[in-house]
Amino acid sequence: MNVSQALEYERQPFIPMFIYGDHAAMESERQKGEEALKVLETEYFTAEGDPGFDFATVRDLADRNRDLCDQIGEARLRNVTPATLSRGLSDADTCAAIGKMQKRTAASVMREIRGDRDALGVAYARKPIQGTVLGIDIETTGRAPERGYIINVGWEIMELTSDAVPHDAEAHYCGLPDIYRGEDVPLSNIHHITWDDIDGKTPFRENKELQKQLLKLMKKYPYMAHNAAFEDSWFKIHLDGYAEARRAGKIIVIDSRQICRSLDADVRSLPRESAPAALENWARRRGTLAPDANEQHLGLDDTDLMLRTVQAEFNLKNLFSK
Numbered sequence: 001m002n003v004s005q006a007l008e009y010e011r012q013p014f015i016p017m018f019i020y021g022d023h024a025a026m027e028s029e030r031q032k033g034e035e036a037l038k039v040l041e042t043e044y045f046t047a048e049g050d051p052g053f054d055f056a057t058v059r060d061l062a063d064r065n066r067d068l069c070d071q072i073g074e075a076r077l078r079n080v081t082p083a084t085l086s087r088g089l090s091d092a093d094t095c096a097a098i099g100k101m102q103k104r105t106a107a108s109v110m111r112e113i114r115g116d117r118d119a120l121g122v123a124y125a126r127k128p129i130q131g132t133v134l135g136i137d138i139e140t141t142g143r144a145p146e147r148g149y150i151i152n153v154g155w156e157i158m159e160l161t162s163d164a165v166p167h168d169a170e171a172h173y174c175g176l177p178d179i180y181r182g183e184d185v186p187l188s189n190i191h192h193i194t195w196d197d198i199d200g201k202t203p204f205r206e207n208k209e210l211q212k213q214l215l216k217l218m219k220k221y222p223y224m225a226h227n228a229a230f231e232d233s234w235f236k237i238h239l240d241g242y243a244e245a246r247r248a249g250k251i252i253v254i255d256s257r258q259i260c261r262s263l264d265a266d267v268r269s270l271p272r273e274s275a276p277a278a279l280e281n282w283a284r285r286r287g288t289l290a291p292d293a294n295e296q297h298l299g300l301d302d303t304d305l306m307l308r309t310v311q312a313e314f315n316l317k318n319l320f321s322k
């Protein structure tokens with residue numbers, strides 16, 4: 001499917017009553033819709049000039065696909081590879097993040113590493129770390145942004161100094177469609193979010209005030225998340241205006257997992273299967289999480305743990321501005 005075909009597919013009338021209840025028809029429609037989503041999202045972020053369509057088109061198509069997936073059933077699709085989930089941020093994103101924290105240009109960082117990711121550790125230490133970041137974490141009903149829902153988001157702000165304390169913390173629960181009732185909240189075995197937490201709450205896509213508040217903060221501060229490609233992928237098709245601001249360079253994303261991999265030598269020496277760059281394991285090594293404690297897997301709790309662990313890593317390497 002090319003861009004023209006994807007746009008043509010999006011413009012075709014979608015009449016649920018013609019396919020709902022027919023699993024084969026619904027599955028075929030899902031596959032076509034998700035292929036179109038991937039094609040359009042890729043074109044939007046890689047086109048050198050005007051991509052020729054508004055990203056609202058992509059969000060609308062994702063909303064339509066999400067409704068369809070609800071009819072197919074979350075359990076049926078749980079292990080199906082996501083169409084719009086990125087595996088990692090680009091080198092350009094990483095260089096922009098380092099530049100933002102060091103008050104220098106992304107281009108200067110890019111020239112410094114010359115495409116060698118092993119040189120990122122040196123780049124982080126080249127200039128003092130300073131500024132302010134917005135830490136954020138989301139909990140979702142699955143891995144696929146085009147199929148699932150954001151049900152919890154937490155954030156707080158922290159100055160990048162050796163003794164800063166995170167502040168202005170907020171946490172919000174978001175609802176699910178009624179079709180999910182009668183079953184446990186998806187992934188509740190991980191995040192422990194129950195219907196008591198989200199009952200009566202507005203779904204994230206419908207909560208325009210929450211979206212505006214979050215987008216405003218993201219434009220004001222670079223935001224940091226652990227495995228930030230996950231948050232980035234979800235916000236692109238769940239947060240109105242995010243993709244547009246991201247493409248325009250108005251939102252800078254910092255991946256704390258990349259910080260861990262670049263600065264913590266233990267990551268390279270520990271077995272890969274032990275997930276040494278996972279927030280929980282990194283935090284234990286840095287003393288920000290007790291050896292017998294576990295990551296909470298709730299937005300605000302994990303955000304606070306991440307920010308304190310990044311601070312501990314920067315302190316250990318003496319990277320903060322004096």
